Amino acid sequence: MAKIAALFAFFLAAAACLAAAANAATTLDKIKAAGTFPCAINTEEPEYSTQDAHGNHNAFDLDICKAVAVAVLGPNAKFTVKYLRDEEEALKALKSGDVALLATGSPNYINSTNVGLGFSRPIFYDYQGFLVNRAANIRSAKDLAGKKVCFLGGTEIEIQIQGYMKRQKINWLPFPFQEEGEMEAALITGNCAAITADISQLGYERIAFKSLSRNFEILPDVVAKDPLAPAYRLDDPQWAAIVNWIMEALVQAEESGVNKANLAEMKKSDDPVIQRLLGSWRGYGQYLGLRDEWAADAIEAVGNYGEMFDRDLGPGSKMNLVRGPNNLWTNAGLMYALPIR
Numbered sequence: 001m002a003k004i005a006a007l008f009a010f011f012l013a014a015a016a017c018l019a020a021a022a023n024a025a026t027t028l029d030k031i032k033a034a035g036t037f038p039c040a041i042n043t044e045e046p047e048y049s050t051q052d053a054h055g056n057h058n059a060f061d062l063d064i065c066k067a068v069a070v071a072v073l074g075p076n077a078k079f080t081v082k083y084l085r086d087e088e089e090a091l092k093a094l095k096s097g098d099v100a101l102l103a104t105g106s107p108n109y110i111n112s113t114n115v116g117l118g119f120s121r122p123i124f125y126d127y128q129g130f131l132v133n134r135a136a137n138i139r140s141a142k143d144l145a146g147k148k149v150c151f152l153g154g155t156e157i158e159i160q161i162q163g164y165m166k167r168q169k170i171n172w173l174p175f176p177f178q179e180e181g182e183m184e185a186a187l188i189t190g191n192c193a194a195i196t197a198d199i200s201q202l203g204y205e206r207i208a209f210k211s212l213s214r215n216f217e218i219l220p221d222v223v224a225k226d227p228l229a230p231a232y233r234l235d236d237p238q239w240a241a242i243v244n245w246i247m248e249a250l251v252q253a254e255e256s257g258v259n260k261a262n263l264a265e266m267k268k269s270d271d272p273v274i275q276r277l278l279g280s281w282r283g284y285g286q287y288l289g290l291r292d293e294w295a296a297d298a299i300e301a302v303g304n305y306g307e308m309f310d311r312d313l314g315p316g317s318k319m320n321l322v323r324g325p326n327n328l329w330t331n332a333g334l335m336y337a338l339p340i341r
Contacts, residue, residue, distance in 0.1 A: 027100050027239035028289055031072055037079040039065035040099040042090040044201075054106075054126055054228065055197075055204030055319075058083075060312035061103035063302045064123065064230060068101060070301040071246050071294040077301075091117065094231060101243060105231035118234045120244045122227035123305075124313070125325040125334055128160055130194040130219040131187065131202040138193060141168060141221040147193035148175040150183045160224035161196045184208060187216075194219075198226050203319035220324070242288050245340075249295035252277055252337035253304035255328055260303045263296065276340045284340060305335065 031037050041061040044054050062081065069079035082099055084090040087106060094102045095116055105111060107119035130149070132138040138147075141164075149165075151157050153176030165172050175192055177183035184205055186192040195202065199218055206213045232243050253259070256274050258266045267278050275281035278299075279292035288294065302308055309326055310316045327333025 026289075027233075027236045028072065028242065031100060035073070035078060037065070037069040037072060037077065037101075038082065038099045039068065039079055040082045040084055040090050040093050040102045041065070042087050042102065042105065043083050043085055044087075045085045054226065055201030057104070057124070057200050057204075057228075057313060057319075059317065060124065060308065063308050063312060064103040065101070067250060067298040067302045068230075068243060068246055071249075071290065071298040072242065074291070075297050075300065087111075091231065094233060097233075100232070100239065102231040104228035107227060107229045107231075111231075116234055117231055118240055119229040119231050120240075120247045121338075122229045122334075123247050123250075124200075124228040124309075126198050126200045126226045126228055127325070128157060128164075128196060128223035128226060129199045129202060129221060130196050130223070131206060131216055132194045132219060133187070133190070134215055134217050136193060138219070140219060141165075141170060141223075144172050144194055145170050146173070148173040148191065150175045150177055150186055150192035150195045151197065152177055152180065152183065154178075157197055164223045180205070188212065196223060199321060200313070200319070203313070203321045206320075207318045218321070238289060242290065245288060246295070246298055248337045249277060249298060249340070250302075250305040250308065251328075251335050252340065253295070253299050254306040254335075255330070255337055258299060258304060259307055260300060263300055267296065273340070 025033070041058055043058060044056055065079055065081055069077040082093060084093055090102050091105060091111065091114065093099050104124060105119065107122065111117065112119065130141060130144070138144060149161065149172050151161055158176060177186070183195060187195050188209065195205065202218050206216050209216060230243050230247060232240050234240065256271070256277060258274060258277065266274055267280055269275060272281065276284050278296040279285065279294070282292050285292040285294055309323060313319050313321045314323060323333060325334045327335060329336040
């Protein structure tokens with residue numbers, strides 16, 4: 001009898017656990033109940049940590065938070081942003097449940113194997129490159145032979161530049177620094193021929209040069225890949241799918257020529273790709289648990305991917321980065337939207 005009672009108790013406990021799991025509120029349910037969307041942004045403070053290679057891209061990340069909030073909660077969506085100083089802090093906040101999304105994180109090997117965390121498609125193909133003075137007539141990495149290249153010592157940037165120069169058979173002069181301001185001063189005064197870092201960091205550093213910034217350019221050479229993508233917890237497949245498809249929709253909007261200015265007119269399109277994207281072809285929102293207009297609302301709030309990039313990172317911003325690999329696939333870039341069908 002004791003064994004039967006114990007077995008019965010076990011099955012009761014198991015049934016209770018299954019019932020609790022079935023009744024547990026999803027991330028989407030919690031956001032709707034709260035009426036606001038909690039999002040995190042890694043501010044990449046260089047003086048706080050040298051482990052983050054990216055520069056400050058807060059404006060771009062803020063648009064990602066806004067796009068997700070509006071897609072989920074509608075045009076008048078509210079969202080809160082938690083600013084964190086480095087990626088380690090940001091991922092801890094995400095894993096603990098303090099936020100539902102990290103606007104952009106590094107989907108590298110270490111982070112991607114961090115149990116419980118996942119990433120959407122890359123939304124910004126950042127990469128390690130070179131910042132040089134235009135007057136030095138340096139057009140590619142090959143022109144850095146025999147010249148000093150500055151970088152922050154003891155970082156992944158140092159590891160990658162050492163490997164790159166060896167592969168390219170470029171005899172160069174490594175010039176490590178421990179302090180970013182001193183490194184920037186060395187470039188301005190000509191003590192360094194180039195600075196190497198992620199282009200988001202190089203663009204951010206160039207802003208600090210103020211009136212001299214126009215004298216400096218980022219070379220097209222790619223030292224190492226370092227993409228960024230929205231990050232979420234993997235305990236909620238529906239939420240992961242929602243984030244994934246919002247990113248795809250922003251890219252698809254640019255592919256289809258849909259932007260903030262022509263959105264109303266495009267809703268009348270007879271193109272099935274645009275109809276499904278904007279919700280005039282009914283029934284597609286249900287697969288994510290959202291309204292059919294979820295993508296249209298996001299586009300109305302932040303524009304398509306190209307508009308976001310140009311405004312926050314590209315020629316419409318102080319960073320003034322070229323699109324490069326962040327161009328659409330039709331323009332020799334890597335941005336290719338999965339089909340909504």
